[in-house]
Amino acid sequence: MKQSYIFAALIIGLATGCSKTSDYSPAAGAKGEDIFRAACVECHKDTAPKIFELKADEATPATIKQRIAEGNMRMPKFPNIQGESLDKLTEYVLANSTKK
Ligand code: HEC
Known part of the structure:
Protein backbone atom coordinates (compact mmCIF):
# COMPACT_ATOMS: atom_id res chain seq x y z
CA MET A 1 0.00 0.00 0.00
CA LYS A 2 2.72 2.43 1.04
CA GLN A 3 4.63 1.65 -2.11
CA SER A 4 1.75 2.67 -4.34
CA TYR A 5 1.65 6.11 -2.63
CA ILE A 6 5.33 6.57 -3.34
CA PHE A 7 4.75 5.53 -6.91
CA ALA A 8 1.86 8.00 -7.32
CA ALA A 9 3.93 10.81 -5.83
CA LEU A 10 6.72 10.01 -8.25
CA ILE A 11 4.40 10.12 -11.24
CA ILE A 12 2.86 13.43 -10.15
CA GLY A 13 6.33 14.83 -9.53
CA LEU A 14 7.51 13.78 -12.96
CA ALA A 15 4.43 15.16 -14.66
CA THR A 16 4.53 18.59 -13.05
CA GLY A 17 8.31 18.72 -13.18
CA CYS A 18 8.20 18.49 -16.95
CA SER A 19 6.12 21.61 -17.39
CA LYS A 20 8.51 24.35 -18.40
CA THR A 21 8.28 28.05 -19.10
CA SER A 22 9.43 29.49 -22.41
CA ASP A 23 11.15 32.87 -22.30
CA TYR A 24 10.28 33.53 -25.94
CA SER A 25 9.04 37.09 -26.58
CA PRO A 26 7.46 38.07 -29.89
CA ALA A 27 8.88 41.07 -31.74
CA ALA A 28 6.64 44.14 -31.82
CA GLY A 29 4.24 43.90 -34.75
CA ALA A 30 5.03 40.24 -35.47
CA LYS A 31 2.33 38.40 -37.44
CA GLY A 32 0.69 35.26 -36.07
CA GLU A 33 2.52 33.20 -38.65
CA ASP A 34 5.88 34.70 -37.63
CA ILE A 35 5.23 33.94 -33.97
CA PHE A 36 4.17 30.39 -34.77
CA ARG A 37 7.32 29.81 -36.86
CA ALA A 38 9.54 31.29 -34.15
CA ALA A 39 8.03 29.73 -31.05
CA CYS A 40 6.09 26.61 -31.99
CA VAL A 41 7.66 24.75 -34.92
CA GLU A 42 10.27 23.27 -32.63
CA CYS A 43 7.49 20.83 -31.72
CA HIS A 44 4.57 21.54 -34.10
CA LYS A 45 5.33 21.60 -37.82
CA ASP A 46 3.76 24.44 -39.74
CA THR A 47 1.52 22.22 -41.83
CA ALA A 48 -1.00 25.02 -42.56
CA PRO A 49 -3.88 24.69 -43.34
CA LYS A 50 -3.79 21.59 -41.13
CA ILE A 51 -1.55 22.41 -38.19
CA PHE A 52 -3.84 20.78 -35.65
CA GLU A 53 -6.85 18.55 -35.88
CA LEU A 54 -8.91 20.05 -33.06
CA LYS A 55 -12.03 18.69 -31.41
CA ALA A 56 -14.96 21.07 -31.78
CA ASP A 57 -14.79 22.11 -28.12
CA GLU A 58 -11.04 22.79 -28.39
CA ALA A 59 -11.29 24.91 -31.52
CA THR A 60 -12.10 28.13 -29.68
CA PRO A 61 -9.89 31.17 -29.04
CA ALA A 62 -10.25 30.69 -25.27
CA THR A 63 -8.92 27.12 -25.36
CA ILE A 64 -6.00 27.94 -27.63
CA LYS A 65 -5.05 30.96 -25.52
CA GLN A 66 -5.24 28.92 -22.36
CA ARG A 67 -2.95 26.30 -23.87
CA ILE A 68 -0.39 28.91 -24.85
CA ALA A 69 -0.58 30.63 -21.45
CA GLU A 70 -0.54 27.47 -19.34
CA GLY A 71 1.23 24.87 -21.46
CA ASN A 72 0.78 21.23 -20.69
CA MET A 73 2.78 18.24 -19.57
CA ARG A 74 5.11 18.30 -22.53
CA MET A 75 4.42 21.83 -23.75
CA PRO A 76 5.97 24.89 -22.12
CA LYS A 77 3.89 27.91 -21.15
CA PHE A 78 4.52 31.17 -22.96
CA PRO A 79 3.91 34.00 -20.48
CA ASN A 80 5.44 36.61 -22.81
CA GLU A 91 -6.12 33.49 -35.02
CA TYR A 92 -3.36 31.93 -37.11
CA VAL A 93 -3.59 28.59 -35.30
CA LEU A 94 -7.39 28.45 -35.59
CA ALA A 95 -7.48 29.61 -39.22
CA ASN A 96 -4.95 26.92 -40.15
CA SER A 97 -6.29 23.95 -38.21
CA THR A 98 -9.08 21.54 -39.03
CA LYS A 99 -11.93 20.47 -36.80
CA LYS A 100 -12.73 16.87 -35.98
C1 HEC B 1 8.51 21.78 -26.45
C2 HEC B 1 7.49 21.40 -27.42
C3 HEC B 1 6.33 22.32 -27.69
C4 HEC B 1 6.35 23.65 -28.05
C5 HEC B 1 7.57 24.55 -28.21
C6 HEC B 1 4.97 24.02 -28.31
N1 HEC B 1 4.14 22.95 -28.08
FE1 HEC B 1 2.12 22.92 -28.34
N2 HEC B 1 2.06 20.97 -27.72
C7 HEC B 1 3.17 20.19 -27.44
C8 HEC B 1 2.74 18.83 -27.17
C9 HEC B 1 3.67 17.67 -26.83
C10 HEC B 1 1.33 18.84 -27.31
C11 HEC B 1 0.36 17.65 -27.16
C12 HEC B 1 0.46 16.93 -25.89
C13 HEC B 1 -0.01 17.70 -24.72
O1 HEC B 1 -1.20 18.04 -24.66
O2 HEC B 1 0.82 17.97 -23.81
C14 HEC B 1 0.94 20.18 -27.66
C15 HEC B 1 -0.37 20.58 -27.88
C16 HEC B 1 -0.75 21.82 -28.38
C17 HEC B 1 -2.11 22.21 -28.69
C18 HEC B 1 -3.35 21.33 -28.56
C19 HEC B 1 -3.52 20.57 -29.84
C20 HEC B 1 -4.60 19.53 -29.78
O3 HEC B 1 -4.62 18.71 -30.73
O4 HEC B 1 -5.40 19.51 -28.85
C21 HEC B 1 -2.06 23.48 -29.17
C22 HEC B 1 -3.23 24.33 -29.66
C23 HEC B 1 -0.67 23.90 -29.14
N3 HEC B 1 0.09 22.86 -28.66
C24 HEC B 1 -0.23 25.13 -29.55
C25 HEC B 1 1.10 25.55 -29.47
C26 HEC B 1 1.53 26.88 -29.85
C27 HEC B 1 0.64 27.95 -30.42
C28 HEC B 1 2.87 26.92 -29.60
C29 HEC B 1 3.80 28.10 -29.79
C30 HEC B 1 3.52 29.30 -29.02
C31 HEC B 1 3.28 25.62 -29.07
N4 HEC B 1 2.17 24.82 -29.02
C32 HEC B 1 4.58 25.28 -28.71
C33 HEC B 1 4.49 20.61 -27.42
C34 HEC B 1 4.93 21.90 -27.71
Whole structure:
Protein backbone atom coordinates (compact mmCIF):
# COMPACT_ATOMS: atom_id res chain seq x y z
CA MET A 1 0.00 0.00 0.00
CA LYS A 2 2.72 2.43 1.04
CA GLN A 3 4.63 1.65 -2.11
CA SER A 4 1.75 2.67 -4.34
CA TYR A 5 1.65 6.11 -2.63
CA ILE A 6 5.33 6.57 -3.34
CA PHE A 7 4.75 5.53 -6.91
CA ALA A 8 1.86 8.00 -7.32
CA ALA A 9 3.93 10.81 -5.83
CA LEU A 10 6.72 10.01 -8.25
CA ILE A 11 4.40 10.12 -11.24
CA ILE A 12 2.86 13.43 -10.15
CA GLY A 13 6.33 14.83 -9.53
CA LEU A 14 7.51 13.78 -12.96
CA ALA A 15 4.43 15.16 -14.66
CA THR A 16 4.53 18.59 -13.05
CA GLY A 17 8.31 18.72 -13.18
CA CYS A 18 8.20 18.49 -16.95
CA SER A 19 6.12 21.61 -17.39
CA LYS A 20 8.51 24.35 -18.40
CA THR A 21 8.28 28.05 -19.10
CA SER A 22 9.43 29.49 -22.41
CA ASP A 23 11.15 32.87 -22.30
CA TYR A 24 10.28 33.53 -25.94
CA SER A 25 9.04 37.09 -26.58
CA PRO A 26 7.46 38.07 -29.89
CA ALA A 27 8.88 41.07 -31.74
CA ALA A 28 6.64 44.14 -31.82
CA GLY A 29 4.24 43.90 -34.75
CA ALA A 30 5.03 40.24 -35.47
CA LYS A 31 2.33 38.40 -37.44
CA GLY A 32 0.69 35.26 -36.07
CA GLU A 33 2.52 33.20 -38.65
CA ASP A 34 5.88 34.70 -37.63
CA ILE A 35 5.23 33.94 -33.97
CA PHE A 36 4.17 30.39 -34.77
CA ARG A 37 7.32 29.81 -36.86
CA ALA A 38 9.54 31.29 -34.15
CA ALA A 39 8.03 29.73 -31.05
CA CYS A 40 6.09 26.61 -31.99
CA VAL A 41 7.66 24.75 -34.92
CA GLU A 42 10.27 23.27 -32.63
CA CYS A 43 7.49 20.83 -31.72
CA HIS A 44 4.57 21.54 -34.10
CA LYS A 45 5.33 21.60 -37.82
CA ASP A 46 3.76 24.44 -39.74
CA THR A 47 1.52 22.22 -41.83
CA ALA A 48 -1.00 25.02 -42.56
CA PRO A 49 -3.88 24.69 -43.34
CA LYS A 50 -3.79 21.59 -41.13
CA ILE A 51 -1.55 22.41 -38.19
CA PHE A 52 -3.84 20.78 -35.65
CA GLU A 53 -6.85 18.55 -35.88
CA LEU A 54 -8.91 20.05 -33.06
CA LYS A 55 -12.03 18.69 -31.41
CA ALA A 56 -14.96 21.07 -31.78
CA ASP A 57 -14.79 22.11 -28.12
CA GLU A 58 -11.04 22.79 -28.39
CA ALA A 59 -11.29 24.91 -31.52
CA THR A 60 -12.10 28.13 -29.68
CA PRO A 61 -9.89 31.17 -29.04
CA ALA A 62 -10.25 30.69 -25.27
CA THR A 63 -8.92 27.12 -25.36
CA ILE A 64 -6.00 27.94 -27.63
CA LYS A 65 -5.05 30.96 -25.52
CA GLN A 66 -5.24 28.92 -22.36
CA ARG A 67 -2.95 26.30 -23.87
CA ILE A 68 -0.39 28.91 -24.85
CA ALA A 69 -0.58 30.63 -21.45
CA GLU A 70 -0.54 27.47 -19.34
CA GLY A 71 1.23 24.87 -21.46
CA ASN A 72 0.78 21.23 -20.69
CA MET A 73 2.78 18.24 -19.57
CA ARG A 74 5.11 18.30 -22.53
CA MET A 75 4.42 21.83 -23.75
CA PRO A 76 5.97 24.89 -22.12
CA LYS A 77 3.89 27.91 -21.15
CA PHE A 78 4.52 31.17 -22.96
CA PRO A 79 3.91 34.00 -20.48
CA ASN A 80 5.44 36.61 -22.81
CA ILE A 81 2.96 36.03 -25.62
CA GLN A 82 0.28 38.50 -24.59
CA GLY A 83 -2.35 40.90 -25.89
CA GLU A 84 -2.25 41.54 -29.61
CA SER A 85 0.46 38.93 -30.21
CA LEU A 86 -1.61 36.30 -28.43
CA ASP A 87 -4.67 37.30 -30.48
CA LYS A 88 -2.79 37.06 -33.77
CA LEU A 89 -1.14 33.76 -32.94
CA THR A 90 -4.47 32.28 -31.83
CA GLU A 91 -6.12 33.49 -35.02
CA TYR A 92 -3.36 31.93 -37.11
CA VAL A 93 -3.59 28.59 -35.30
CA LEU A 94 -7.39 28.45 -35.59
CA ALA A 95 -7.48 29.61 -39.22
CA ASN A 96 -4.95 26.92 -40.15
CA SER A 97 -6.29 23.95 -38.21
CA THR A 98 -9.08 21.54 -39.03
CA LYS A 99 -11.93 20.47 -36.80
CA LYS A 100 -12.73 16.87 -35.98
C1 HEC B 1 8.51 21.78 -26.45
C2 HEC B 1 7.49 21.40 -27.42
C3 HEC B 1 6.33 22.32 -27.69
C4 HEC B 1 6.35 23.65 -28.05
C5 HEC B 1 7.57 24.55 -28.21
C6 HEC B 1 4.97 24.02 -28.31
N1 HEC B 1 4.14 22.95 -28.08
FE1 HEC B 1 2.12 22.92 -28.34
N2 HEC B 1 2.06 20.97 -27.72
C7 HEC B 1 3.17 20.19 -27.44
C8 HEC B 1 2.74 18.83 -27.17
C9 HEC B 1 3.67 17.67 -26.83
C10 HEC B 1 1.33 18.84 -27.31
C11 HEC B 1 0.36 17.65 -27.16
C12 HEC B 1 0.46 16.93 -25.89
C13 HEC B 1 -0.01 17.70 -24.72
O1 HEC B 1 -1.20 18.04 -24.66
O2 HEC B 1 0.82 17.97 -23.81
C14 HEC B 1 0.94 20.18 -27.66
C15 HEC B 1 -0.37 20.58 -27.88
C16 HEC B 1 -0.75 21.82 -28.38
C17 HEC B 1 -2.11 22.21 -28.69
C18 HEC B 1 -3.35 21.33 -28.56
C19 HEC B 1 -3.52 20.57 -29.84
C20 HEC B 1 -4.60 19.53 -29.78
O3 HEC B 1 -4.62 18.71 -30.73
O4 HEC B 1 -5.40 19.51 -28.85
C21 HEC B 1 -2.06 23.48 -29.17
C22 HEC B 1 -3.23 24.33 -29.66
C23 HEC B 1 -0.67 23.90 -29.14
N3 HEC B 1 0.09 22.86 -28.66
C24 HEC B 1 -0.23 25.13 -29.55
C25 HEC B 1 1.10 25.55 -29.47
C26 HEC B 1 1.53 26.88 -29.85
C27 HEC B 1 0.64 27.95 -30.42
C28 HEC B 1 2.87 26.92 -29.60
C29 HEC B 1 3.80 28.10 -29.79
C30 HEC B 1 3.52 29.30 -29.02
C31 HEC B 1 3.28 25.62 -29.07
N4 HEC B 1 2.17 24.82 -29.02
C32 HEC B 1 4.58 25.28 -28.71
C33 HEC B 1 4.49 20.61 -27.42
C34 HEC B 1 4.93 21.90 -27.71
